[in-house]
Amino acid sequence: MKRSEFHRAVDDEFGARAATLVADLVLPPFGRTAAEALDVGIAPRDIWQALCDETDVPAQRRHGAGRREPKRR
Structure with missing residues (x-):
């Protein structure tokens, strides 16, 4: 999964809550938010x-x- 696919998946699944979840929800396996986890690789x-x-x-x-x-031809 590419970073762009991650953001698309989050937007599709969570709609208006997507940005808040990525920025604020701490994910237990990483001890950080999704945004922070992306930033550290x-x-x-x-x-x-x-x-x-x-x-x-x-x-x-x-x-x-x-x-x-x-794409359809």
């Missing part, structure tokens, strides 16, 4: 999983989140 995929765990996102909405739909 923790993999976006690991941060996404921790955020999903902490906010009880169902498993079916975790995999492939943040990816764009392929």
Whole structure:
């Protein structure tokens, strides 16, 4: 997962709360917020999983989140 895919996944899943969750919610596996974790180089995929765990996102909405739909020809 790329950083851009992480942000897209968070926006898609949490809508208006996305920015607040990324900036304010401390993720237990890292002892820091998602924004701080990104800044220190923790993999976006690991941060996404921790955020999903902490906010009880169902498993079916975790995999492939943040990816764009392929362009149609």
